[in-house]
Amino acid sequence: MRRGLALLLVALPVVALAAAGNSWVPLPGGSFRSALKYEDVRKVEVAPFELQKRPVTNAEFLAFVKSHPQWRRDRVATVLAEPRYLSHWAGADRLGEEALPEQPVVQVSWFAASAYCEAQGGRLPTWSEWEYAAAADETHRDARKDPVWRERILNWYSQPSNHALPRAGLQTPNAWGVQDLHGLVWEWTDDFSSLLVSSDNRVQGDADKLKFCGAGALSMDDRENYAVLMRVAMLSSLDAVDTTANLGFRCARDVK
Template sequence: MRGGLLAASMALVLLPVQANAGEVWARIPAGAFTSALRYADVPGQTQMEAFELMRTPVTNAQFKAFIDQHPEWRADRVPRAYAESPRYLAQFAPGAAPEHQRPQQPVTGVSWFAAQAYCQAHGARLPTWNEWEYVAAADATRRDARTDPAWRERILGWYGKPSTQPLAEVGRDPPNAYGVQDLHGLVWEWVEDIAALLVVADKRDPGSGNELKFCGGGALNLRDPTNYVVSMRLALLSSLQPADATANLGFRCARSIPSDAPEKPP
């Protein structure tokens, strides 16, 4: 039953969508990266290829434009296999509180399937876990600030704040060293290979081999058990099913760069 869900969900995207003016892409250079996760089949650094990542999360306005062109992803039409939660796009429901409907707030209540469909309609995809962590490791001046205790404490402080206030608009935080904003403290974000973060069977397509992409046959753990920033993200994402939707989970898109593409000036 689940084996065809991914292909079928992509088939729901029938027409290309023009990219909105607010979709600005940051070019992320290639480089060596030591993931916070320890892979049995990758003992050291991973060589990251160059890619592009949206500078900010997808907004309510951007996702609303998408479902206007693709109404099959509206809450009243999407198949339950792709959005099981009653929280799916709750902010667009009649009678929803205005403070959750601001156009420049990050869209939340989006399932993995809907997020991936949005990205694919824009010629993109969800970022992988490694891509997201690679960019999220940066602060304003350093490409990798993860060993700085003050940086970790600041992020943990953001994650620990009670979510009693409406979400802020995207672009509130200064860009990091890659020119990307709002990676910490605004919303959690889907990644493409969410199912592979578990050491158990793949949640999307049994037998696909995706469950081995991260765990290398079952041996996955943290290189640094005290890295609570990554532990919190991993705990949240690995607890989700692709059809889940929550009020604090959004996404941004990534896209690969052809190997023969010219380098952009810094």
């Protein structure tokens, strides 16, 4: 429904924008054990899909804004982005020192991220697709049981995010060939609003429980899945118009 609103209000044309260096990586999908419980079942089926190799950069989003001026920060509809949208750019169509071309774009609303992906002939990845891709390390397609890998990811989550972002694409690709899923920015997912956290004991029996679509739960003290839990909790706290200084995105698309 949100995507329909965005397209209805701005009448986006679906055109393939130049995204130099941000190639599409094929992922085969399959049965995947999610960290979340879906009606007390953790096995989910992920269809084959393609995912952009790295997050969308400032330069790529600037090209989108220039070809779709309705997404400039001085023209965007208030129902599609809050006032902080692209506020770190030097101007409505100019990057500046606080937004270098190869850094991942941040301060972008869900509506804007979704519109960008639509213009690429794609979409935002679902949570299951993102989790599936992000479970890999450099050599294993599912490294979540590796304590060294988990500790490396948790170390990133423990660092303050008040410093300048490095440029996208510096990390070694994981076993799928995808980069920067951890350690750079948080990322929007298409179905972020389905990830629900409630702090009311009366509705879920324990304040330290996470709910997915009101069914099932993941314990807050499940250290093995703590990084996933933090990401879900962060996404579930947002509205589609919100932006933050460390939230970016990448696009996915169905396999034709």
